[in-house]
Amino acid sequence: MATMTKQQIGGILARQGILIAFAVFMIAFTFANPKFLSVDNVLSVVRSSAILGVMALGVTFVVIGGNLDLSVGSMMSFSTIVVLDLHDSIGPFLAIPAMFAMTLCLGAFIGFLVGYLRLNSLIVTLGMLSAIHGLTLTYSGGKNMDIADKEGTWFSVFGQGTALGIPVPILMFIALAAFLGIVLAKTAFGRKVYAVGGNGTAATFSGIRRARTVFLCYLLSSGCVATAGLMQASRSLGSQNTVGQGLELGVLAAVILGGASLLGGSGTIFKTVIGVLILGFIQNGLLLMGLQFYVQFVVTWVIIILAVWLDIAAKRGKLWSPLA
């Protein structure tokens, strides 16, 4: 442990950059407004990030597997609308599994197209973004969906309830993150996802069923989307058809911020969670500083590009691209 070279410092900065950036933001915002780190504020930020966070967990698998998913936003609208509609027609006990089954079917369809037919995931999920939006509108007839008896249902527990003083959405987010984190890091399936995303051909030759792994990633992602839809529906007990519109971008931003390469093969659940929290806290911090709501978009823009740039720069050992 003599003096570290400049490159080593750069390497550490880049590898742990996301954590360092997170710490810097938290400290800066706390100085700007002491209320920022209060328990109430932190809980409210995490709670409002939970829905996006749950979706980001699933997309992390898809992205590590070397694919993209732009359809999660409209899929979330679909599951929210479906579960709200079924709640009144067949009751919450049946509505929740029915909604999960329908959403998983959508995920399986995408997984089939991208995994088994090996179609380009960007275009497939772009098409599904539009198609599922159409499906949702057809299902609801374009009308907003509302639960008739908002007071007398236990359905609101997933979005509004608290257990041990902590809001249920946070608990669900933490539990799911812990579970999926273990699946990704400690199981054979998790290692297959990394292998397929890192080098699909090599993975195939070493006996991994590439198509099946990709298929399962999309299935898992749609399961996460269904959970997010459940939380959203339960939180508001009524919804527009476009409730999830644009969320796919926030989700991707969080996953990318967490350092998952869009080429696949890298990223972790823990870092995605950090990415989600950074987005949530930046939004909240900027608001507490009295800035306009929309400033966060501009800040997110700068942060996404900086984060990915520094990551790449550390890997190639040069700040600027050598491309002529």
Next chain:
Amino acid sequence: MQVNKSSNALKSGAIWGFIVLELIFFSIAGEFLSLSDKAFMDTENMLLLLKQSAPIGIIAMGMTLVMVNGNIDLSVGATFAIAAMILLDSMTWTVFAGLGDWVIPVAWVLALAVGTLLGALNGLIVWKTGVDAFIVTLGSMLGFRGLVFMVNGENPTSHLNWTLVDFAEAKFLGFATATWFLLAVTLVIWFIMAKTVHGRNAYAIGNNREAAVNAGIRVGPHMVINFAIIGFLAALSAVVFYSESGSVNPNDGQLYELWVITAVVLGGTKITGGAGSVIGTLGGVIAIQLLRKGLGHIGADTSTVNLVIGLILIAVLVLDRQLNVRGKEELKV
């Protein structure tokens, strides 16, 4: 080679065949289902269709160039909104108060310049940082939209200049102003892609970047130029459209990138770069607009349009893949 050629010809012709099918289908179905007495293939209706294709079509031409080059631009919708806002807002600035109607060209130039600069900024970031264009433009899609909102909040920006409206609503040889702009842009981008060194190099870079670098092509500047062109075209699309409507919401142009990319892919441009043509893209744009109009004509609502377009996009991908696979297998024999 024979197989390859025929499958290519089949693919480039497919979109026009699809358009003919749509026309036949909607004409026949319209006889039974439509509430209006007019035929679907009414001249007026078709001219209107071309005019309505213009906003998406103009941007799609630039997207063809960018995608052939091996990149993608998700920020076009936001650039569209920024340019529209600058066009309408700048006409009310006190600096330009004395200009009278000469404010129009000034506002146009200003909006187009901003669009070009934003596009070039995207390209420059992609070049200099080496970050993937998908991520860079995903970020600027958020950032540019944030800038739009920061100017006027959620309020619309409105300004009607009647000279400008007259110009935008004018018709020349039966075609509306917007249609002429679409045709002109198609022609210019076709010329750039097919007849200039820059176009050749764009194809080469998209096809095999390593090889292009080894052949001594300077990849970076070409990318920046292409991004600047698509920024310019996104702004031009806004300028043409909002000259007529005179009011822009900060949310306008959202999901335009989706429509544009759909049109380009339907037109046969490869998502990985290296292949594609603006003529195919023009076909893709018209096919989408026909579908929207046709479904409306036979009484389907907008939800069906979304559903059908999404599924068609995927179907095209499946067909394209089957054609390619079969082509390769026959080559082996």
